[in-house]
Amino acid sequence: MRTVKVLAAGALVALALAACSSGKGGGAASGNGSDAAANSAELRIQLDKQLGEHAILGVTLLQDMINRQPAAAPEAALLIGKNTDELGASVAAAYGAKAGDQFKQLWKNQVGILVRYTVARGAGDQAGAAKAKQDLTAYQSQFATFMAGVAPKLPKQVVASDAKQRLAGMVAAIDATATHSQQQAANQFAAVYEHMFSSGATLAAATGAAPAASASKANDLRSTIDMQLGEQAALTTLVLDKAVTGAPDAKAYGAVLGKNTQALTQSIGSVYGRPAGSKFKSLWNAHLSALLNYTAGKASHNQAKVQAAQQELKGFSDNLAGFFAGANPNLSKSELAGLLTTQVNQVVGAVDASLAKNPIVATNSLTGAYEQSFAIGDKLADGIAKQFPDKFAPAN
Numbered sequence: 001m002r003t004v005k006v007l008a009a010g011a012l013v014a015l016a017l018a019a020c021s022s023g024k025g026g027g028a029a030s031g032n033g034s035d036a037a038a039n040s041a042e043l044r045i046q047l048d049k050q051l052g053e054h055a056i057l058g059v060t061l062l063q064d065m066i067n068r069q070p071a072a073a074p075e076a077a078l079l080i081g082k083n084t085d086e087l088g089a090s091v092a093a094a095y096g097a098k099a100g101d102q103f104k105q106l107w108k109n110q111v112g113i114l115v116r117y118t119v120a121r122g123a124g125d126q127a128g129a130a131k132a133k134q135d136l137t138a139y140q141s142q143f144a145t146f147m148a149g150v151a152p153k154l155p156k157q158v159v160a161s162d163a164k165q166r167l168a169g170m171v172a173a174i175d176a177t178a179t180h181s182q183q184q185a186a187n188q189f190a191a192v193y194e195h196m197f198s199s200g201a202t203l204a205a206a207t208g209a210a211p212a213a214s215a216s217k218a219n220d221l222r223s224t225i226d227m228q229l230g231e232q233a234a235l236t237t238l239v240l241d242k243a244v245t246g247a248p249d250a251k252a253y254g255a256v257l258g259k260n261t262q263a264l265t266q267s268i269g270s271v272y273g274r275p276a277g278s279k280f281k282s283l284w285n286a287h288l289s290a291l292l293n294y295t296a297g298k299a300s301h302n303q304a305k306v307q308a309a310q311q312e313l314k315g316f317s318d319n320l321a322g323f324f325a326g327a328n329p330n331l332s333k334s335e336l337a338g339l340l341t342t343q344v345n346q347v348v349g350a351v352d353a354s355l356a357k358n359p360i361v362a363t364n365s366l367t368g369a370y371e372q373s374f375a376i377g378d379k380l381a382d383g384i385a386k387q388f389p390d391k392f393a394p395a396n
Contacts, residue, residue, distance in 0.1 A: 062177075287313065
């Protein structure tokens, strides 16, 4: 039965992917000197977000194809197709429309090979899995040759190494899921996601002049905060969904969520000191507890518990916004509270959709919460860079 489900999921994904990525790329970006550096910085953040989203959608889809009947597989594949279009548009803006279209086709081929590998692993087809891995190796060379051709500043060996690490992580995530190594599979989800931000920096750096050292630090700060907040949003939503559906890897993903919370705490502490980091962690963990209570309350039809959790979540947005605004005069409490409230509502919407057995809405809510992290992260990073001009400079 499990083999039939994996094969059926693979067929649905293939059909959904075939309907995607038909759009054309945009025009080429222009500029030099400081303008090129600014364009490179913005492209980096855009690629960070898009590549990170690809990791979230891709690894989740491939793991779900093995773990359970993936009712959201076609929708997830469509979202991956949309994400591929967005990546292609970003490449087109940097390297030209033709390059954007070529990138999209190559990226779509990569997804197709990974789906074939997953189907083969789930069905116990060793020959099929071996053939898919051979195709991935060939793809790495094709992708590196393509990128080196459109971006002469980008050494082919650098792209090849990056692609090899990215795809090895995806394969490891699939293998760990197929062997029921739940913690390893969850760890690989995080590893693939985090690696995408290195990929974004590599691809963006080839588009223009290198920014000043201080601006590079500001860009690194922005990328790090975005990465950590985006991972937090994705993991939180996934953990709550797994709690609702009774997925066996819920605990494993919860452990990875805890590591991410600690990484966020360390980032805040590195700027404002250890006591501030501890305060942030307390506020953040309280919000995670409230989300768990909301999920449990909804699942058990305990309206009092739901309402109490909703009040705690409202207080979280105000309290965390107040914490940051109190530490940094460049940050607006009301603006941050609004951004945080929007994200909390998206995560809550994902919980509601999971309980209503509507994985399509749940998946859309997950991506919404993830993308909102970048609005929050960019705001925080900009405020921190302005607050500490000796250490950071605006990314322009």
